[in-house]
Amino acid sequence: MKLLADKTGEQFLSIQQEQGDEVIVQFISNEGEPTGKPFKDSLKGLKLAGWSVRHTSTAIGLYRFKHGYLEDAHVSFALHQLYPLGRKVKLPTGDVVKIASYANTHSDGYYMYVTKQGQSKLTRLKMSPEWELLPSDKLLALPYYPAPRTQQEIDNIQSFDEWAGGF
Structure with a gap:
């Protein structure tokens, strides 16, 4: 899969055909699934x-993972990026678990250690494309706003601006 970002x-474009500078491309989602219709353009x-x-x-990695590629560098990259330690995942069974290890590559697939909510026992599970990533608490946290500047800080900034002559 050739890709443009x-x-x-x-946002990603998948190059479906390439002939010289002319290409036929199609938008794809972050999961590697085609969206919209292919269109012609110049590279x-x-x-x-x-x-x-x-x-x-x-x-690329998720596309290959969903299509059964094993021991693939693209898949390993995607799984390490999207399934970080501590991230919550909903399994096809409906259980919500927390990731406790990175994806381990084996000849029959990718395995990961997880913990169920409220338990400390590690469970080794084979990963599947049906795992649903749940929103991260860290990513949804409100941004930090610093306290307003004190008068002393404002005076210090103004004296520096006067000294620097506006530069």
Whole structure:
């Protein structure tokens, strides 16, 4: 899978056909699933618009994971990025567990140690694409706003600005 990413690294285009500078591309989700319809464009035009070639990403890794690729560097990269320690996951059984280890690669799939809520016992489970990532408490935390500046801090900044002459 050849991939282009936008400037933010949050949107992806999958290159389906390439002939010289002409390409047929299609938007794909972060999970590697196609969205929308394929369209024709020039590689040069896409690069001028801020798209760049991406050799590895969570989108490529998750796409390969869902299609059964084993012992794959792209899959390992995606699983380590998306399933960090402490992240909560909803299993196909409906159980909510917390990740206690990184994904371990084996010849028959990827395994991870998890703990059930309220328990300290580690359980080794084979990962599957049906695992649903739950929102992170850290990512949903409100931003920190510092206390308003004191008069002493304002005076110090003003005296520096006067000394620096506006630079």
